[in-house]
Amino acid sequence: MSLLVPLFIPFVAAVLCLAWWKDRRVQGWLSVAALAAMFVTALQLLFSVRAEGIQVVFAGAWEAPFGIVLAADLLSATMVTVTALVGVAVALFSIPAVDVKRESFGYYPLLNLLVFGVSGAFxxxxxxxxxxWFEVMLMSSFVLxxxxxxxxxxxxxxxxxxxxxxxxxxxxxxxxxxxxxxGTLNFADLALRLGDVPEKGLVTLVSMFFLVSFGIKAxxxxxxxxxxxxxxxPPIAVSAIFSGLLTKVGVYALLRVFTLLFVHDLPYTSTVLMVLAACTMIAGVLGAAAQWDFRRILSFSIVSQIGYMVMGLALFTPLAIAGSIFFLLHNMVVKTSLFLIAGLVHHVKGSFKLRYIGGVYRDHFWLSILFLVAALSLAGLPPFSGFWAKFILVKAGIEAGEFWLVLVVVASSLMTLYYLTKIWNEVFWTNEPEELNDPEPHTPGPGPLWLMVLPVVVLVGITLAIGLNAEPIFDLARETADQLLGRDAYIRAVLGR
Amino acid sequence: MGLLLALITGILYSAAIYMMLRRSLAKLIIGLVLLGHASNMAIFTLGRLSKGNPPFIAEGATAVVPPYADPVPQALILTAIVIGFGIQAFAIVLIKRVYQETGSDDLDKLQTADDTLVRILKQIGKKNA
Structure with missing residues (x-):
C-alpha cells in the first residue's frame, strides 16, 4: 500500500464534497466513507511499514535531497492511522450533531481538508x-x-x-x-549535515526556534x-477533532526534530524540555481544576496531557520515547471521546456549564458509564489505556533517575482525578438543579441520537481494548521508539546510503 | 548589502511586534503582515546573497559556473508569500466580521480571555470601587 493512498483519500473526498455542495447528507456520508477507507488503507500502510521497513515517495521522481520527499516510518504510519480513526469518529458524530447552517457552508470539505493537512504533516x-502541510491544516482549522x-x-x-x-x-x-x-531542507540530509556544522551554538539556537514554534502549536x-x-x-464536533489532532501534530513535530535533527546537545535540550514538560503538566491541571465548564476543563486537560508526551521525549531513553508514543495514541482516542461525551451531555441536558446540569447518571446510565471509562482512562487508573501510558513514563523516569519529574507526574495525575471527579459529581451524580437555566441558549442538532453514541462507544471500546491488551500497542511503540533513536534507518531509506 | 538587509529585517520584526502589541484590531493585522515580510526577508538574507551568474547550466556544460545565486531561498519565499497572503486575506475578513459583531476595534473588549479570570478581576474592581 503506497503511502499516497491514505494521504489523498481525504483530499479527493473534500473535492467530491464540493461537487455535492447542495446535498449535505451526501457530503456527510461521503466523508464518513472516505475517512473509513483512509483508516483501512492507513492500517495496511502501518502493517507494510512494520513488515518491510520505511516507505519513501519522491515527488516528481526527483531524488532526495533535491526533490520533495514523503516518508512513512512507523511513527508517521501510526499517527496517520489514529488520525483517520479520530476523523471517521468525528465525521460520524457530525452528521447528527452539526447544525444545518454550518453543514451548508462547507463543514465537511473543511473537515476532510483538515485531516488531509494533518496526515500530510505526519x-x-x-x-x-x-x-x-502545517498551513494546509491551519487554514482549514481557522475556517472550521x-x-x-x-x-x-x-x-x-x-x-x-x-x-x-x-x-x-x-x-x-x-x-x-x-x-x-x-544548505538543505530534507530531514535525512539535515540529520547528516547538522553533525558537521562547526557553529554548534547556532544549531542549538535554531533548535530553540523550532521548540518555540512547535511548542505554540502543541x-x-x-x-x-x-x-x-x-x-x-466552536461546535463540540470541531472541538473534538481539534483536541484529537492539532496539538498532537505539534508533539509529533517535536518528536521528529528532537530525535532526528537536534541530537548534538542533548544535555541542554533535554533539560529545557524536562522543565517545560513539568510546568506544562502542572499548569494544565491547575487550570482545569479551576474551571466550571465541561469543555474548558477538557481544554486545560489537553495542555496538561501534552506535558506527559514531552516528558517522554525529554528523558530520551528508548522506553521513555515508547511511553510518549503510547501516550500520544491513547490520548488522541480518549480526548476525542471525552469531548464527544461532553457533546452528548450537552445534547441531552442543554448546557456545558457544570452548575446548570446534573442527574445524567439517573437519566442516562450508559452515558455515565462511557464517561467513567474514558475519564478513568485519562486519569490513568488500571485497567484502562492511560494507566499503561503513565506506567511506562513513570518507569522510564525512575530508570533515568529523574525522581522529581516522576513526582510531578504522580501529583498531576492525582489532580487529573480531582477535576474528573468534579465533572462526575456535578454532571452525573448530583440532582438536576431546579429553576436554573443556562443563559446561553443552544440549538440541538437535528439527527438521531444513536449516530452520536456510536462513535463514542467505538472510541471508548478502543481505550478499553488497549487497556486490557496493552502488549501489542506497547510492542509497536517500542519498535517505533527504536526506529526514531536509531536514526540511520530513516536516513538510509530516504537518501539510499 | 547584507548589513542593509539585516537592518531592514530587524526593523520589520520590531515594527511587527510593536504593532501586534497595540490594542487595535487593524494594527494587529498590519503587525501580522509585517511579521510575514520580516520572515521572508530573513530567509532571503540568510540564503546567502551573491551577485553573479544565473543558476542555469549552460549548453554543453555539466554544472553551473560559480558564483551563482541560490534559487532555493527564493522558491521558499515565493511559497511563504502565497501562504501568508491567504492567511492575511482570511484574517482581514475575520476582523471585519469581529468589528461588525462587537462594534469595537479594541482587543481588550473581546471576551476571548478566560471568562473566569475576567469575572474575578471585575469582582476585585467592584470591591475596590
Whole structure:
C-alpha cells in the first residue's frame, strides 16, 4: 500500500464534497466513507511499514535531497492511522450533531481538508514541506473555528489565527537559519549535515526556534493560553477533532526534530524540555481544576496531557520515547471521546456549564458509564489505556533517575482525578438543579441520537481494548521508539546510503 | 548589502511586534503582515546573497559556473508569500466580521480571555470601587 493512498483519500473526498455542495447528507456520508477507507488503507500502510521497513515517495521522481520527499516510518504510519480513526469518529458524530447552517457552508470539505493537512504533516520528509502541510491544516482549522460566525467563535478565532501566524513566522525564521547553516531542507540530509556544522551554538539556537514554534502549536507551557481561550467556542464536533489532532501534530513535530535533527546537545535540550514538560503538566491541571465548564476543563486537560508526551521525549531513553508514543495514541482516542461525551451531555441536558446540569447518571446510565471509562482512562487508573501510558513514563523516569519529574507526574495525575471527579459529581451524580437555566441558549442538532453514541462507544471500546491488551500497542511503540533513536534507518531509506 | 538587509529585517520584526502589541484590531493585522515580510526577508538574507551568474547550466556544460545565486531561498519565499497572503486575506475578513459583531476595534473588549479570570478581576474592581 503506497503511502499516497491514505494521504489523498481525504483530499479527493473534500473535492467530491464540493461537487455535492447542495446535498449535505451526501457530503456527510461521503466523508464518513472516505475517512473509513483512509483508516483501512492507513492500517495496511502501518502493517507494510512494520513488515518491510520505511516507505519513501519522491515527488516528481526527483531524488532526495533535491526533490520533495514523503516518508512513512512507523511513527508517521501510526499517527496517520489514529488520525483517520479520530476523523471517521468525528465525521460520524457530525452528521447528527452539526447544525444545518454550518453543514451548508462547507463543514465537511473543511473537515476532510483538515485531516488531509494533518496526515500530510505526519508524512512530510522535508522541513519546508512540513511548514506547507502545517498551513494546509491551519487554514482549514481557522475556517472550521470561525464557521457559523457566532460572536464567541470570532473572538476565539482572532486569538487562534494570530498565535498560529506568529508560530509560523518563527518556524520560517528557523528554516531560514537551518538552510543557511546546511544548505538543505530534507530531514535525512539535515540529520547528516547538522553533525558537521562547526557553529554548534547556532544549531542549538535554531533548535530553540523550532521548540518555540512547535511548542505554540502543541500548547506547551508557557505558550498554551490560546488553547483554553479558543477551543471551547466552536461546535463540540470541531472541538473534538481539534483536541484529537492539532496539538498532537505539534508533539509529533517535536518528536521528529528532537530525535532526528537536534541530537548534538542533548544535555541542554533535554533539560529545557524536562522543565517545560513539568510546568506544562502542572499548569494544565491547575487550570482545569479551576474551571466550571465541561469543555474548558477538557481544554486545560489537553495542555496538561501534552506535558506527559514531552516528558517522554525529554528523558530520551528508548522506553521513555515508547511511553510518549503510547501516550500520544491513547490520548488522541480518549480526548476525542471525552469531548464527544461532553457533546452528548450537552445534547441531552442543554448546557456545558457544570452548575446548570446534573442527574445524567439517573437519566442516562450508559452515558455515565462511557464517561467513567474514558475519564478513568485519562486519569490513568488500571485497567484502562492511560494507566499503561503513565506506567511506562513513570518507569522510564525512575530508570533515568529523574525522581522529581516522576513526582510531578504522580501529583498531576492525582489532580487529573480531582477535576474528573468534579465533572462526575456535578454532571452525573448530583440532582438536576431546579429553576436554573443556562443563559446561553443552544440549538440541538437535528439527527438521531444513536449516530452520536456510536462513535463514542467505538472510541471508548478502543481505550478499553488497549487497556486490557496493552502488549501489542506497547510492542509497536517500542519498535517505533527504536526506529526514531536509531536514526540511520530513516536516513538510509530516504537518501539510499 | 547584507548589513542593509539585516537592518531592514530587524526593523520589520520590531515594527511587527510593536504593532501586534497595540490594542487595535487593524494594527494587529498590519503587525501580522509585517511579521510575514520580516520572515521572508530573513530567509532571503540568510540564503546567502551573491551577485553573479544565473543558476542555469549552460549548453554543453555539466554544472553551473560559480558564483551563482541560490534559487532555493527564493522558491521558499515565493511559497511563504502565497501562504501568508491567504492567511492575511482570511484574517482581514475575520476582523471585519469581529468589528461588525462587537462594534469595537479594541482587543481588550473581546471576551476571548478566560471568562473566569475576567469575572474575578471585575469582582476585585467592584470591591475596590
Amino acid at each position: 508524512l512530510a520528509g522535508d522541513i519546508f514541506n512540513l511548514y506547507v 473555528l470561525a464557521l457559523g460566525g457566532e460572536k464567541r467563535q470570532l473572538e476565539g478565532a482572532i486569538m487562534y489565527v494570530t498565535i498560529n501566524f506568529i508560530s509560523s513566522a518563527i518556524f520560517l525564521a528557523g528554516v531560514a537559519i537551518l538552510y543557511s547553516l546546511t 500548547a506547551m507551557f508557557p505558550l498554551f493560553f490560546w488553547l483554553p481561550a479558543s477551543y471551547h467556542t
